[in-house]
Amino acid sequence: MEPILNVKNLTMNFGGLKALDNIDLTVEKGQIAALIGPNGAGKTTFFNCITGIYQPSEGDVEITPPGKPMDRLNGLKTNQVTERGLARTFQNIRLFEGMTVLENVMIGRHCRLKSSILSAMLRPSSQKNEEKQAIADSYKVLEKIGLDQYVNEMAVNLPYGAQRRLEIARALATDPFLLLLDEPAAGMNPQETKELDELIIWLRDNEDLSILLIEHDMKLVMSLSDNIHVVDYGKKIAEGTPDEIKSNPDVIKAYLGDDSDDA
């Protein structure tokens, strides 16, 4: 299998602090990969570096979208990364609070719409159809994620678990080939976590998506992932299948050996 995301020697310095140190990571097509590590290990920083929110100090980020040639993400802005097919969610939910559920997802459609300012003002029929199509597409996404009953609710009024799922829906609306989920199960109850587990698997199987997720819920990670990457203090310390990771002494040490946070 060819890797669709290939990160090489990624390093991020904040002043003197090395938040990420020479990280290599690949995600293959159709894979669910997990990035785990103790709190403060640099997982979210890694996402931020890939998605252009931070500019990494060193290293390459290469993507190979299905059916397209290889492309480099270095130096691109966040929105350009999204346009190329990497969508992400946020650890601390960042929905547009003044908007409805449907409109939140429509924002995700934004980069796939073509209308210009002039056509927005004059509103020819092509523009009207595009808007209708955007609404229909957004609704379809909500159906898939199972949020269609909330379609006209305000995003803030949703239950917590549904807000997390809405983040995924919004990311999905950008038509990605790789989904980056930052702690999607954080704060969820066991029932919600179970549904999330099923959703992620369903997305991989039916939407032709690959998924890279950061997660602290080990049960979820172990049951979902095809491949797990472990980072600690900005360094990658292990990679492998769930079983390999479970028995890896370095990983056990990182989690239990020192006085680090129990995750």
Next chain:
Amino acid sequence: MVTKKEIKQSFFIALWFMVLTFPIMVIKVNTIKHIILFRWENFVWVGVIGFFASLIWNYFLRLKEQKKKSDNGDDIPLVHRLLQNERVRIPFLAAIAVFFLAYPFVFPMYHTSIMISALVYVMLGLGLNIVVGLAGLLDLGYVAFYAVGAYAYALLNLHFGISFWIVLPVSAVLGFICGTLLGYPVLRLRGDYLAIVTLGFGEIIRIILENWDEFSNGPRGIPNVPAPSFFGYQFGQHGSVIYIYFIVIALVLLTIFFVSRLENSKIGRAWIALRDDEIACQAMGIDKFKTKLTAFALGATWASIAGVVFAAKTSFVNPMSFTIWESITILCVVVIGGMGSAIGVIAGALVLILLPEYLRAVSEYRMLVFGALQVIVMVFKPEGLIQSVRKKYKFEKLKD
């Protein structure tokens, strides 16, 4: 309702204000004639007003806290309810239409002329509303683009004899270009720097207009800017005021039409999303810089068009019409009317511009009241006089 403790507190606050304002409110020095005037009546006034203001202030603060706790959120303003009600909507709009159509024929020219200025502010307000209300960019130099339009007409007419109707679209393009050029370096900055830089830019334009005699004729300005013609026919003085009135009405309608469409389009959604959360917005594939630049340039376009109308109406332009106060007044219109709310901005412009014109006795307090209102609106009712009601996107199944 009012507890003893609050009365006591308000009493001390009143005392505090009496002491605080003492030198400035009570003493008045004439350093030339060497006379000191003690205005003790002000001392009493400050105390009395301070006491009641403090009671009211606290009452509303408490009300706001309670409201936040109960949080029913969706109370729709009266105007919107009127407009949403099918039975009332048509007569309501018809009444407004009749009023504005009949206005110049019923009232004398002086009133029409004042109404024109108010309507120019409606345009300016709606333009600035794109920038401040929708995109959340605080532009304190908005008047610069207003000046661009006014001087474009005055100068193009002076040197090349170009007519109003040609300058109007030209100025729109010019405004858009100027907005883009200024926005280009500036919109990368964080929000609050933008306010200062645009303020600076507005002042720079004014200073240049004042000092560059060969170009703008300096502080003396450019006189005899012609009123617009009607297919080559030039109206008399009275006729042309009425004519301009209807041109402004048409332009205002056009503005409302375009702006509301923009607001409910892809770009409008992006503005509002960007205002809410920049990072999430970018992660959704929205180009932050380009989206902001569009808002800024479109705002500038409307200011520039309004500038042309202003020049045609006053038949005279000079730099004094484009001071920082003008920018602040337009900002007040938007903020007090209701950021993001077109109806609010229209109402705000009419009230804030017409009221001081007719209440001459208090018109010197205009800016004082504007300033106080800005603070009060932000503290108690940040959504403004008439809250914006966003279009709800409804899903309907497409017929395939």
Next chain:
Amino acid sequence: MFRSIEFINMRLLKIILGITAVGIPGFFGIKEIIADPVYFMELFLGGLTRGSIYALIALGYTMVYGIIQLINFAHGEIYMIGAMTALIVASVLGLWGWNSAVIAILAFVFAIVYSCAYGFTVEKIAYKPLRNAPRLSALISAIGMSLFLQNYVMLAQTPNFLPFESLIPDFEFWEPFAHIITAVEMTIIVTTVITMILLGILIKFTKIGKAMRATAQDKVMASLVGINVNNVISTTFVVGSATAAIGGVLIACHVGQINFFIGFLAGLKAFIAAVLGGIGSVPGAVLGSLVLGISESLFTGYFWSEYEDVFAFTILVIILIFRPSGILGKHEISKV
């Protein structure tokens, strides 16, 4: 495509601006300095004076910004009210025939006390209720406050300029300096230096200074370790207002007339200075002010005096393009 054009333009723009900003004044400057060194010294010291005043005001901006990330638009008005109060107190006491030294001291004291009180009150009314509101709201509230205070002074006093009799006794310096620097200028520079030293001690060594620094770093953390954040914010406004008042009185002595509007431009310039030095940084504000004051003075002395304000704003734009964090500021990284 769009990206590459943007990249080239910004870079080109930076290079061209950089060469213009340093090269042209440098070239003409050296020629002019050699031609008339006394004139240059006059301009330089004039700039130093001006920069000192900016510094006194800029401190308020930078300290408030450091703590609550708000541009306190009303700060210029606090400075104006300081000058106004001093004028009123001095005039009243002068007419009552008090001793001029006593007048000078009392005018200073009253100006400082009243400015502090105004700064304190403004914070409580216009900013405190908006502590958790969007930044735009607080900014608009600040603009409203500034507008209100200007008009309040204008209506209660006068829209015209009021002559201000200098509180600082005039004396002659010994010969080579007599033509270059006046007593008032000297006083301004010395007072500023003393104020800066006192402020430095306050921030570095006192308990409240430590609390201020802690709050600037992390408000939540500061409140968790028992710092009363509201008190710290109030103190910051009060301290900033005090230095602004000193600046206000000094500039009034220097210029000899004031009106309700002096706070606007002075406030803007000081803000530019604060950004130039790196907003949020106290030494940065001082450095930025001196750089701005001196370069402004040289610009108006050698080039066009009518474009003085244009020059300052141009500097602001250039700084924000080149180095938005200022000379001494730290680069901010937004947390995601």
